Amino acid sequence: MQDFLFTILIVYPDDILVYAHIQEHTCWLDSVFERLKQHGIRLNPDKCRLIQQRTPFISHVLTPNGLETDPGKVEAVSEFPIPKTLNDLCSFLGLAGYYGKFVKGPFVLEVDASHQGLGAVLSQATDSGTKVVAYASRGLRNNERRMENYSSFKLELLALKWAVCEKFRGYLWGVSFTFFTDNNPLWHLHSAKLGATEQRWVAELAE
Structure with missing residues (x-):
């Protein structure tokens, strides 16, 4: 299947998606079926969906216009009970953050x-103005307090690395956002001389 992969075919654990113009x-289906037959792989007819314009795949819905959200997943987010524990909150943020790229309105960080601590505010631009999504702060660790x-x-x-890669990763991973800081040198990260620690943080941010 290697020669088909990402040209007409996507494989994800035990799912196979063949995509092409009608x-x-x-023709491509025949080729894929023949290859599966050569390797003794059988398909379950009850789970096969052939020649679809819309089809669910990896918690999304594939359409001629691109990716859409899975209504079942959206319902799970909208009906999620109010979190009462830290584990509940982490579960909700993970579930909601999975569809973060579909949320309208850019994030602002x-x-x-x-030398006392770090702070961050995550907001989102809406038609009626900017709305705060979450606040976060933490004190400095002993080694961080040494001036x-x-x-x-x-x-x-x-603070930027902590906010983006840790506290608000579920919101910001994989999406574009704007960040504000009162430290001008941060705007020159790519041209500044950085130590080993700073280079590691920048690499984490680049992910």
Whole structure:
């Protein structure tokens, strides 16, 4: 199947998706069926969906216009009970964040840092203005409190890395967003001379 992969075929654990224009689709299906037969792989006819314009795949719905949300997943988010524990909250954020790219309105992240702690505010732009989604803060660890180890630039970069890669990862991973900081050197990350620690943080942000 390697020669078909990502040209007419996507395989995900035990699912196979064949995609093509309708004129070519049956031809490619024949080729895939023949390859499966050669390797002794059988399909369950009850689970096969052939020549579909819309089909569920990996918790999304594939359409001629691209990806759409799965109504069942949206219902699960909208009917999720109010979180009462930290585990409940993490479960909800993970579930809601999975469809973050479909949420209308760009995210805005504001970060700040001092030698006492880190702070961040995540907001979202809407038609009626900017709405706060969440606040976050934490104190500095002992090694972070040493002024000679953590300059104001390094603290602000730490705050940005912490907010993006840890606290709000479920919201921000894989989506574009705007961030604000009062530390001007952060705007020159790609041209600044960075130590090993800062380079590691920038690499985490780049993911």
